[in-house]
Amino acid sequence: xxxxxxxxxxxxxxxxxxxxxxxxxxxxxxxxxxxxxxxxxxxxxxxxxxxxxxxxxxxxxxxxxxxxxxxxxxxxxxxxxxxxxxxxxxxxxxxxxxxxxxxxxxxxxxxxxxxxxxxxxxxxxxxxxxxxxxxxxxxxxxxxxxxxxxxxxxxxxxxxxxxxxxxxxxxxxxxxxxxxxxxxxxxxxxxxxxxxxxxxxxxxxxxxxxxxxxxxxxxxxxxxxxxxxxxxxxxxxxxxxxxxxxxxxxxxxxxxxxxxxxxxxxxxxxxxxxxxxxxxxxxxxxxxxxxxxxxxxxxxxxxxxxxxxxxxxxxxxxxxxxxxxxxxxxxxxxxxxxxxxxxxxxxxxxxxxxxxxxxxxxxxxxxxxxxxxxxxxxxxxxxxxxxxxxxxxxxxxxxxxxxxxxxxxxxxxxxxxxxxxxxxxxxxxxxxxxxxxxxxxxxxxxxxxxxxxxxxxxxxxxxxxxxxxxxxxxxxxxxxxxxxxxxxxxxxxxxxxxxxx
Amino acid sequence: xxxxxxxxxxxxxxxxxxxxxxxxxxxxxxxxxxxxxxxxxxxxxxxxxxxxxxxxxxxxxxxxxxxxxxxxxxxxxxxxxxxxxxxxxxxxxxxxxxxxxxxxxxxxxxxxxxxxxxxxxxxxxxxxxxxxxxxxxxxxxxxxxxxxxxxxxxxxxxxxxxxxxxxxxxxxxxxxxxxxxxxxxxxxxxxxxxxxxxxxxxxxxxxxxxxxxxxxxxxxxxxxxxxxxxxxxxxxxxxx
Ligand code: SF4
Ligand code: SF4
Numbered sequence: 001x002x003x004x005x006x007x008x009x010x011x012x013x014x015x016x017x018x019x020x021x022x023x024x025x026x027x028x029x030x031x032x033x034x035x036x037x038x039x040x041x042x043x044x045x046x047x048x049x050x051x052x053x054x055x056x057x058x059x060x061x062x063x064x065x066x067x068x069x070x071x072x073x074x075x076x077x078x079x080x081x082x083x084x085x086x087x088x089x090x091x092x093x094x095x096x097x098x099x100x101x102x103x104x105x106x107x108x109x110x111x112x113x114x115x116x117x118x119x120x121x122x123x124x125x126x127x128x129x130x131x132x133x134x135x136x137x138x139x140x141x142x143x144x145x146x147x148x149x150x151x152x153x154x155x156x157x158x159x160x161x162x163x164x165x166x167x168x169x170x171x172x173x174x175x176x177x178x179x180x181x182x183x184x185x186x187x188x189x190x191x192x193x194x195x196x197x198x199x200x201x202x203x204x205x206x207x208x209x210x211x212x213x214x215x216x217x218x219x220x221x222x223x224x225x226x227x228x229x230x231x232x233x234x235x236x237x238x239x240x241x242x243x244x245x246x247x248x249x250x251x252x253x254x255x256x257x258x259x260x261x262x263x264x265x266x267x268x269x270x271x272x273x274x275x276x277x278x279x280x281x282x283x284x285x286x287x288x289x290x291x292x293x294x295x296x297x298x299x300x301x302x303x304x305x306x307x308x309x310x311x312x313x314x315x316x317x318x319x320x321x322x323x324x325x326x327x328x329x330x331x332x333x334x335x336x337x338x339x340x341x342x343x344x345x346x347x348x349x350x351x352x353x354x355x356x357x358x359x360x361x362x363x364x365x366x367x368x369x370x371x372x373x374x375x376x377x378x379x380x381x382x383x384x385x386x387x388x389x390x391x392x393x394x395x396x397x398x399x400x401x402x403x404x405x406x407x408x409x410x411x412x413x414x415x416x417x418x419x420x421x422x423x424x425x426x427x428x429x430x431x432x433x434x435x436x437x438x439x440x441x442x443x444x445x446x447x448x449x450x451x452x453x454x455x456x457x458x459x460x461x462x463x464x465x466x467x468x469x470x471x472x473x474x475x476x477x478x479x480x481x482x483x484x485x486x487x488x489x490x491x492x493x494x495x496x497x498x499x500x501x
Numbered sequence: 502x503x504x505x506x507x508x509x510x511x512x513x514x515x516x517x518x519x520x521x522x523x524x525x526x527x528x529x530x531x532x533x534x535x536x537x538x539x540x541x542x543x544x545x546x547x548x549x550x551x552x553x554x555x556x557x558x559x560x561x562x563x564x565x566x567x568x569x570x571x572x573x574x575x576x577x578x579x580x581x582x583x584x585x586x587x588x589x590x591x592x593x594x595x596x597x598x599x600x601x602x603x604x605x606x607x608x609x610x611x612x613x614x615x616x617x618x619x620x621x622x623x624x625x626x627x628x629x630x631x632x633x634x635x636x637x638x639x640x641x642x643x644x645x646x647x648x649x650x651x652x653x654x655x656x657x658x659x660x661x662x663x664x665x666x667x668x669x670x671x672x673x674x675x676x677x678x679x680x681x682x683x684x685x686x687x688x689x690x691x692x693x694x695x696x697x698x699x700x701x702x703x704x705x706x707x708x709x710x711x712x713x714x715x716x717x718x719x720x721x722x723x724x725x726x727x728x729x730x731x732x733x734x735x736x737x738x739x740x741x
Contacts, residue, residue: 087741090741091739094739096737096738096739097738097739098738098739099738099739099740099741100741223598224597224598224617227560227579227598228560228562228579228581228600229541229543229560229562229581232541232560264621268600268619268624269619269621269643269644269669270620270621270669273643273668273669274668276643276668278617278640278641278666282594282613282617282637282640283574283575283578283594283597292536292555292556292575295512295536296540296556296560296578299513299516299540300540300541300559300560301541302520345738418740420738420740421740
């Protein structure tokens with residue numbers, strides 16, 4: 001028999017004096033790590049199956065459990081790391097493409113952490129957000145530079161459709177299918193309470209959620225799942241997904257096991273059938289073709305909804321964005337290479353694409369240089385982790401930010417990066433009824449509301465500190481940023497000066 | 502019936518006139534490449550004189566469209582219900598991702614016909630092609646039926662890569678001498694009487710629409726292509 005080379009990465013440390021053999025961990029772990037040994041009269045663990053999601057740790061009533069990194073190690077080698085060796089064993093055994101989830105975990109530079117924000121001192125005094133009004137209201141959509149008047153001299157409203165947000169933070173696309181009904185419900189409710197938008201992802205819209213339409217972005221991807229006339233008209237905006245930061249250049253694949261009855265209804269495909277979104281839209285091979293899809297959607301929705309085109313941050317993103325801006329899109333969403341996913345081939349997730357910070361700076365500059373920045377709004381996502389990331393993004397030129405991983409963490413995700421297994425112990429990235437019921441939609445939506453409200457407050461404080469009382473005045477205001485520890489070239493691309501300059 | 506003259510009008514104008522017409526029946530004259538005609542409509546019968554542009558009947562939701570000439574690319578893109586009848590040929594990506602309704606083409610269809618077509622319960626799409634098709638017919642097909650009738654009894658009626666990634670639905674090819682290679686996701690058999698029963702009503706309807714003899718078509722031999730599995734890519738991955 002062939003030897004199974006899988007070695008556990010984590011150890012379940014169970015404090016025997018605390019463990020009362022209540023077997024709760026056994027019930028809570030969908031990966032079947034814990035079991036009760038009748039002979040030993042004790043709990044035992046099969047650690048090869050542990051994904052380090054901390055469900056058992058949190059649920060253990062006596063705090064007897066912790067998960068620690070295994071100190072089992074290979075002979076040290078800076079080149080052949082444990083992970084490089086183990087993935088070869090894995091692929092040699094299965095012949096499969098490595099599949100993983102969530103965003104790129106590799107130690108690439110995080111430019112947000114190398115950018116510092118300005119504050120006023122003495123001259124141009126700071127503003128106290130507790131006392132003075134601070135405007136975070138954001139409008140997304142194409143702006144028209146010239147004012148038109150009718151024969152009486154009254155202004156004619158020639159503004160294309162806009163999205164109004166109370167704060168420049170939106171929930172980005174996660175499909176029903178990749179995440180659970182309760183997770184979707186929480187996002188929809190939170191977006192409604194907050195006066196912002198969530199995004200259906202490419203899996204269609206569950207009938208129960210049509211009522212949140214005013215706070216919904218409906219997404220259309222190459223697979224066109226669940227797309228119908230009603231769907232197109234259901235939301236406040238329509239997003240065409242051309243790419244995703246976690247897996248630029250490839251499509252989506254929801255395994256048949258996640259296409260349970262309700263998901264099947266929403267996607268409008270049979271139960272148990274794979275939902276495959278091909279890599280390209282097979283009718284889009286050029287900006288002209290993209291324009292065709294943009295305008296077919298505008299026609300079908302009677303020009304009432306802004307159309308967003310979402311692209312992944314790749315090497316030529318600035319040129320691509322310039323093309324997109326000319327395709328008739330009202331908004332461009334750019335997804336950086338650290339953006340999350342429910343499933344992506346590991347090698348693509350970890351090696352394809354570029355950081356959102358550089359992509360955003362390059363796109364904003366390009367569109368300004370070409371004099372078409374007004375034609376589109378820019379939304380950025382792909383690992384926005386806190387309110388200061390948002391301030392920096394807006395100062396680099398973004399109109400608003402998309403958050404998804406942060407939203408999942410707010411709902412209880414522990415970043416075990418195992419969404420693709422379909423057994424999320426936190427009831428988020430799964431369709432198994434025993435697991436999905438672990439997520440209380442109302443409670444989760446309250447947490448999302450808390451998070452976004454707290455971030456909005458922090459944004460106001462930082463704006464006040466800079467002496468800025470409206471988010472509009474921060475947009476593209478790169479003078480408010482300085483780089484730290486960056487090369488000349490990086491500063492040039494980001495369009496900012498070094499700290500001390 | 503409202504008559505709309507398309508001469509020297511761009512698509513926004515033509516589509517608006519169609520959309521806002523109070524008549525259920527509209528007839529477009531001098532149509533010349535205007536795109537998106539009928540997009541998302543459900544309550545109209547549109548007759549088109551001339552050649553409409555790309556994305557005719559995109560997201561169609563129940564309307565009927567009849568074209569007296571050929572059509573361009575992406576006819577019936579993501580349509581849900583309704584019928585598009587073309588008295589000529591159609592361009593590439595005919596019926597892209599359509600989920601319901603019928604597209605009947607008198608002559609040939611271009612590349613990627615029926616790509617990503619899917620069915621769901623009462624939504625069941627049908628594409629009937631009178632002549633032959635380009636490459637990538639039924640690529641990623643997930644449901645519904647495509648029939649290539651080969652009315653001129655030609656030898657080569659499909660191009661390369663037919664049914665690549667197919668994981669649902671059926672493709673019928675009217676020929677006894679099938680001259681094509683299929684990918685491993687597809688199994689190809691001679692259609693049984695039972696199989697043909699399934700498409701009989703569409704063939705009769707098609708024959709009626711284009712005034713041809715249904716009996717000849719019903720008594721011919723067909724090859725049927727079906728996917729090997731609803732999960733063609735399952736074993737491709739290993740968890741990391
Ligand atoms: S997979 Fe999660 S619940 Fe199971 S043992 Fe590991 S940490 Fe605990
Ligand atoms: S959503 Fe669930 S499976 Fe995915 S990383 Fe978070 S806790 Fe793990």
